Amino acid sequence: MIRFDGVTKTYADGTTAVDDLSLTAPTGKITVLVGPSGCGKTTTLRMVNRMIEPTAGTILIDGQDTAAMEPAAMRRGMGYVIQHAGLFPHRTVLDNIGTVPRLLGWDRRRTRERSLDVLERVGLSPDLAGRYPAQLSGGQQQRVGVARALAADPPVMLMDEPFSAVDPVVREQLQDEFLRLQAELGKTILFVTHDIDEAIKLGDQVAVMRVGGHLAQMAPPARLLARPVDDFVADFVGRDRGYRALGFRPTPKLPLRAEPTLVVGESPSDMSGQWCLVVDDRRRPLGWVRPGDLRGPVTVADLNRGGTVAVQGGSLRATLDAALSSPSGRGVIVDPTGALVGTVLAPEVVALVEEDRVTQAEAGSSP
Amino acid sequence: MIGAIWTWLTSTSSWSGDDGIPHRLLQHAGYSALVLVVAAAIAVPLGVWIGHSGHGRSLVTVANSLRAVPTLGLLFALTLVLQPHLQGNTAFLLPCVIALVLLAVPPILSGAYAGVEAVDPAARDAAKGVGMRPREVLRHVELPCALPLLMSGLRSAALQVIATATIAAYVGLGGLGRYLVDGIATNDYPRTGGGAVLVALFALVADIVGALVQARVVSPGLTGKGRRLARVDHPTVPSGATAS
Amino acid sequence: MSWLGGHLGEIFQLAWQHAWLAGLPLLVGLAIALPLGWFASRNTRAYVALVTSAGLLYTIPSLALFVLMPLIIGTRILDPVNVVVAMTIYTVALLVRVVADGLQSVPDDVRSAARAMGFGVVRRLVMVDLPLGVPVIASGLRVAAVSNVSIVSVASLIGTHQLGDLLVDGFNRAFAPPLVTGIVGCLLLALLFDGVIVWGARVLTPWLRGGTA
Structure with a gap:
């Protein structure tokens, strides 16, 4: 569980990126932070692993204050996936995936076995293990990025627009596989996106943020569609929300007709x-x-x-x-x-x- | 004339003694190696630090503008200024070494700086985000990714040093340049031309060795077949393009 | 200062000579490098071959190349043509790759737009590729110019007269004024060449001016 308690981030120039944010990302669930650009969603995510230090407030992971942890050690215990994958261009796919296990001191053999295992889990062929990132498509690079984050089996995953840079068809595939993977793994995931459709599709709960770093509404997707708290949220979740909300209602038993x-x-x-x-x-x-x-x-x-x-x-x-x-x-x-x-x-x-x-x-x- | 040069190159007297080709070649290689090591020891950490931290970029600009100073002038000026304060062998050697180091620093510095600077910000962010400490980011990500540009900086520095060490024979340095300078002074063209051939060959071999080392240390992921030969987004001007 | 005053005529004579020896190879080198680079930009094999051989030529130390020139082109040993040809070789070696990369730096969509509008190969080169490649080519030319000015001074050691003579004279007599004058003269000449190239590139690329520039 990740808990934000009155977290504020103010930069030296006086701009407030995140303003008195309190929210909880429950264990084993996907919590999506969504909002227009400049709403502080990425800053919020990056404060969790202290890539950015909060100005005020506390962030707790399973009850432990992150401020008291050593940043590098803490980051090794969290998966981190970013928009352009950020793969290391000089390392093979397999070595990229094995980064965190190696940092944690695993031996080569165990790292290799684990990396191959994760490679297949994210739907990539073992044939790609020896390739370099420049030889992969954008979608493959993102999968390797996810695999790298999963390699040491961290309980928490931080994902910053991981699927935004790929074309819509590939994005849909990646999203579907991500959901399948999460159903198997049950990680505690904080996921940032600017795409409300992605948020609604992936989130167990969705936090809509507005410019200035305010939390506008936090709710499961169905509720967000049915009961937006204000005009901003209503506007942001879009016009066909009535229809989209049906996506969260199961179809009861139907009288089906036989079809020749x-x-x-x-x-x-x-x-x-x-x-x-x-x-x-x-x-x-x-x-x-x-x-x-x-x-x-x-x-x-x-x-x-x-x-x-x-x-x-x-x-x-x-x-x-x-x-x-x-x-x-x-x-x-x-x-x-x-x-x-x-x-x-x-x-x-x-x-x-x-x-x-x-x-x-x-x-x-x-x- | 070619015949005369060939005769000089193959005569046994050219290959023996303190003024023999093996000794001159070793001297030339020795000075060049010494200068490169000193220059690299100064310029690599400095360039990497500037690229890593973003501080002191003006230093790179200053170093680059120093390249406009004519190498011959720099060599002469340093020798004149330093020589009176030195004694014995160092009186000849030290001013030359300092001048050569000054010439070798800018290409290495800009190579190291540009190499680290050019590391994909996403890769750097990811390195930090997966829990690498600053030193580990440098060692495992920034330095390996900077190697292509760092190596080409080192290679142009090496060519620069080999060429200028040849000229430095004029102010008393040993090495292959002796044949050219002494040959010109005594109107001995076979000796001059033979020296020129040796220097050219030496530079060529040094550059080939540099290329082989580069191919060995640089990850194929940064140069490999999956990439286009000419990166059009980085128009390439050789980084140390002032031969001398 | 008194030395300077007494030798102004000679200094200008040498500077003029230096400007010729460094500048002429720039123009000739550019004229040779443009077609070669254009060819290399259209043919991967030619690119590899030309860039590799240019790199090899560039490794030859200047004094050695000056000395070997008579052997290659059959001139007399003291002929200034040796220096001009040697400097042209360096210039071409440096510019071939720059021109090839510069011509390739034209965005693909611009190029296909030109083709779609019915531009032939030559028209496209003159009206699209070359103008858009100017900034890259100019930056290569600037490097070549500064480098040429420095290298030409070495030619004093083989008896070709230019500002390098002042350096040698100052060194041989352990006399600072000519040495300093030589260095400053070279720097000013390099600065002048640089300025001319920058100005020329600006004139040729009016679309890059104004606004944010």
Whole structure:
């Protein structure tokens, strides 16, 4: 647990970067600091490992005052990931990862084994172990950065915009893998970003900060979307927050309709029929076809892949999106293996959304 | 003329005694090595400190502007000023060594400074953030990353010193320069030309050795095949580009 | 001071001579280095070959190169042409790489924009690559200029007359005025060359002036 108690940072020129900040980042959870540039989020993060010294207040890690710790030793016990990875260009990937274990005095062999292990954990091939950072893509460099932070298995991780410098597709992959990794490892993570979508996706709780280093609101993402405390937060979390909030509501049991299916190479029996779902040999949906458009058996080229697919029991947002995006109007629901379970219509999902809202309101625990 | 030079280079008398090629070559190499070691002992720590701390950048500027002083003038002036205060062998040696050190310091200083200065701030921040102490940051990150520029500074200093040590024969220093200076004075062209060939070869070999050492000590991550040959974002002007 | 007054004519004569010996190689060297550098900037193999051989030429100590010049170009031993050619070799050796890097420093988007607008190779070189490469080339030229002025003084040892004569004269007679005059003269000449190059680069790059400059 990381606890900020009345922490203030004022620079020599009189600017206040962080103003009387108190918050707690609970053990084993991801706490995201988010806000516009100049809101002091990075300063806040860097005060934890004393890269920046607070002017006033205390920061406690598991009850211990950081001011009393020796900075270098303390930093070795915390993972540290930064925006441009900050890999050491003269060291191989493996040696980069092994930095902290070596500083801690591990022998070469144990460091090497551990580094290889972590390399695979972050989804990189062991073939990359002997490469140098300049030979990696931006996304690979960030993974190595994460691996380096994890190498000595620190309980606490500090991450400063770790995924901001890579393109959106890679960023999404990195985020997903980061969540998967965190589900395995359960680190206490303080994560800084300027991207509210990233904050909402990754955070167990999100601290929105405003310029001048004030904490505007600290809440789990769903609550932040549902109940922004003021205009600043409302504005910052954005316009489609009602829709995004559905991402945090599980879909209750649905009355699914059975869907007639085709496989590639088959011809539909009813050529006049409306949209038809095409699946593969393991009943995983591939796309939709309209029999009237076909000039023979279904080929891969005929498929309309516009619809998204929702996993049964997933979020209301995903379920609704599956229905809204489907060319047939019928949202495709699959089981965890990806096999088709049935379809659902948008009005049915909307009815569920409304039902969910009423239940939440009556329970008085509306997020 | 080439034949005469060849004759001089291959005659046995050129290869024996105190004025023989082996002895002159050893002298030249000895002075150059001594000067480089002294200059490096001054300039490397200073340059690294300036690059590391950001203090005293003006020192680099001053050192660089000193390069405009003609080497011949510096050599003569120092010799005239110092010689009356010295006795015996040191009277010839010391002024030359000091002049050569003064010439070798600027390229090494700017190489060391620029090398450390150019270390990626993110790598430096990460080094500190993962728990390296200032000394460890210097040893494990800043110095290894500074090596390419530091080494090219050392190499241009070496060339500068070898070239100027040749001229220093005029003020009484030994080494290969003796053949050139004495040859010119006595109108002995074979000797002059032979000396010139030896000096050129010596400089070439020294630079090749420097290149080999550089290739060995610099991490492939800083120069390797994954990188473009010509870094267009750092237009390259040789850092010690005043031969003499 | 009295020495200076009595030798002004001679000093200017030597300075003029020095300016020629150091300056002419700069112009000739630039004229040779531009096409070579342009070629190197377009061809990786040529770049490696040219930069490597330039580096090797640059290792030859000046006094040795002066002395060997007659052997290579067949001049007389005391001919000032030896010095001019030797200095040109140094200048080319230094500038080839600078020109190649300078021409490559043109941002890719600018270059493709030029191509998209239908500029041919030569037009693009003259109207885009060269002007944008001016700052880098000028910085290389400044280094070459300062270095040339210093090296030329060494030519006194092989009997080519210029400001270096004052240094030798001062040293041989253990007499400070000519020595100091020689040093100061070289410094002023280097400063003058530097100023001319900086001015020239400014004239050629009007877009870099104004605003923050």
